[in-house]
Amino acid sequence: MTRLFTFLAAAFLALPALAVELGDDGLHKTDWMRDTFKDLSEDLAEANAEGKRLAVIVEQRGCVYCTKMHNEVFPQPELADYIRENFFVVQINLHGDTEITDLDGEVLSEKDAARKWGLLFTPSILFLPEEVEDGKSAGQSAVALMPGAFALGTTLDLFTWVNEKRYALDGDEDFQRYHARRIQERDNGKTD
Template sequence: MKRFWMTLMAILFALPALAAELGDDGLHKTEWMRDTFKDLREDLGEANDEGKRLALFIEQRGCIYCTKMHTEIYPREEVSSYISDNYFVVQLNLHGDTEITDFDGEVLSEKAAARKWGLLFTPSILFMPEEVSEDQTAQSAAVAMMPGAFGAGTTLDMFTWVNEKRYELDSEEDFQRYHARRIQERQDGSTD
């Protein structure tokens, strides 16, 4: 019985270290998320200046799938480093009141932007191109969207597929085919 209590105490003391940091808005925070004025045109410019891709993470307080991503997937070194090295990440709150400026110049709350873009579920990630015309919204300009929580391999493959601009290639390897190939390569040991 003593061993049980010692094990339980060890687990309880380890829990705060395993938990993702929560901000005042109740959303999980990572070191690679940017705190910006949420003018998406400016954020895109900064991302381009840094040689990175802009990704918009739409999340909400209490989202169990957001928690899964922030506690199980994003902390993995290969995922975290890839995002940090290649992406300029701006987090938006599905129900937030913070003002943002969409690419089309409209100033609206985060929750109004989410409705405008037709986003219903969290997490959702919008991957932006390097250039967006001033008549486009974030949703209409996005080169890809990742709706929901996925495993580390799928997440890393999506970020890689977008970063390598495979959506532009003339091949027939859409994301699903790319991801299936990457799974096979990992099983065969022919990739990292």
Template structure:
């Protein structure tokens, strides 16, 4: 009996407590509750996102990606980040090396790995933010209003998602994302915001 309890305790201690981290899918990618399981026809996904009043965003990830793990463990697991994404975005996950067929916004059908090559995605995570309206001949990367390549902290991530949700890329006020983010950092440092 003691041996069994000791072994169970050793196994439990060997794995970190990832209660806030998404579950691992069969494809080796983390699955957040707000990620959508779609047919990966991006025109259909865009229409559904628009119908829900949300923005379509593509999360390109890969199995074994330590930076993807970091984002899921340290950023996406935070309630305020998770809630903001769920309320404002329609998230479709793309496997950098996957074979699942995608129909790109321009109508081309190809595997996930071919699509990510077409979109010039070189590493993960890579988050591609799309507008509500996309010309018929534009691919996802051509239509993107912003791309977030890599793992970032909560502040940077939430600022990027907010900047896109508020359509600040359309504003002609001279405040691109870098200036917006710098202002938000200063506001947080001054205690004026979360």
């Protein structure tokens, strides 16, 4: 009985370390997310000034897949460090009323922006180019979209593929081929 009590006490004490911070809006918060005025043109300019890529993550309160990503995938040091070093991440609430300014200049609520961009799943991450055409929204300008929750390898590979601008390279290595190659390299012990 003493062993069981000791085990349960240790497990209970470990829980706060595993908990992910939730904001007042019910969304998960990380140190690599930026608290901005949600003017995406300004966010893009700031990301560029820092030498980073702008990514917009769309989440919702109570999303089990968001929780999975924030508890199991995003905290992995390899991914968290990569995001922190290379990306400027702005969080949008799928059902939020906070006003944002889209890249095309339209001012609308977070929920209306998510609808405009055609986002149905959370989490979804829009990856934006360093320069956007005048009059194009974030949804129209995105170079990649991660619709939903994925494992560490897929998530890291997509962030890397975007950061390395592989979407703009000529050739036959779209993301799926790139990801398949990276899986093979990891299986062969050539990469981390």
